[in-house]
């Protein structure tokens with residue numbers, strides 16, 4: 001099963017989610033190669049070897065500097081046609097999802113998306129995908145080749161296997177139509193501390209906070225713990241906190257060591273985004289809140305009293 005993993009590069013680093021997918025592919029076995037496409041990305045290739053790629057294709061060209069999908073589709077389509085990869089895997093992100101969809105259209109291939117697992121069953125690749133608002137998992141397959149798969153973010157951790165990859169540079173030949181979109185401007189939100197995808201500790205808030213200003217309580221606790229602040233969809237939809245911090249079915253999937261849920265009921269759509277956390281602490285004034293069914297530590301009480309005390313205690317321990 002020759003497999004190609006698309007490694008996304010962001011600001012000079014390989015994106016963790018795509019390295020996780022590479023590790024999983026290596027674990028499944030077979031010929032696993034990776035491709036990095038961008039400008040000035042050559043030096044990133046050896047890192048892919050450490051996460052299980054036997055070969056890394058590098059498409060390094062100024063024409064690939066902007067994070068636009070179609071030029072990357074050109075690179076991947078060329079590789080699939082020339083090298084005969086029968087499987088192409090992506091870790092989910094805005095760019096990767098766009099590249100995967102574009103590649104599926106270009107090759108007339110089947111794309112399964114939002115996968116939360118991959119396995120080989122009697123030599124056949126099978127994906128696992130949540131359905132019916134994440135209340136069930138279904139097995140999905142492909143009718144033909146190449147099989148394209150987009151894996152939900154945060155699903156697989158990158159695992160260093162210590163290998164070395166052969167590096168092959170790929171000539172970048174772009175279709176005329178692929179260069180018509182140009183990026184005029186890029187902006188990013190400034191934030192302090194780790195992102196929720198990378199933090200070991202997440203302090204998350206829901207509607208129980210009562211008002212947007214109360215997120216300050218969570219920010220203080222997160223800062224004391226060296227963590228990040230996340231939110232439920234209810235408060236994101238209400239405009240209390242940015243969408244980038246939403247955890248759950250229509251937000252991000254996270255797996256920190258510690259997840260402190262404050263004023264969160266624990267709906268299934270929230271649970272699916274954080275259930276892989278190491279230890280879940282829930283603070284809720286309703287003893288029957290669903291979150292207590294899966295929390296490791298349940299604290300029944302008013303978060304407005306408990307959270308500041310917790311912050312004080314953490315700070316006191318220095």
Ligand SMILES: Cc1cc2nc3c(=O)[nH]c(=O)nc-3n(C[C@H](O)[C@H](O)[C@H](O)COP(=O)(O)OP(=O)(O)OC[C@H]3O[C@@H](n4cnc5c(N)ncnc54)[C@H](O)[C@@H]3O)c2cc1C
Nearest residue numbers: 206207208232233234248249250251263264265270285303
């Ligand atoms: C298709 C679909 C996709 C969705 N995707 C997502 C998603 O990605 N992420 C997500 O989070 N949700 C998602 N939802 C919404 C989800 O169903 C819930 O509505 C949402 O998670 C509830 O958010 P909440 O816990 O903040 O609010 P609520 O359910 O209103 O819960 C607030 C909690 O705060 C507690 N509380 C109140 N005051 C206090 C206090 N002073 N101290 C302590 N506790 C207090 C209450 O007891 C209650 O349990 C989705 C829904 C659908 C239908």
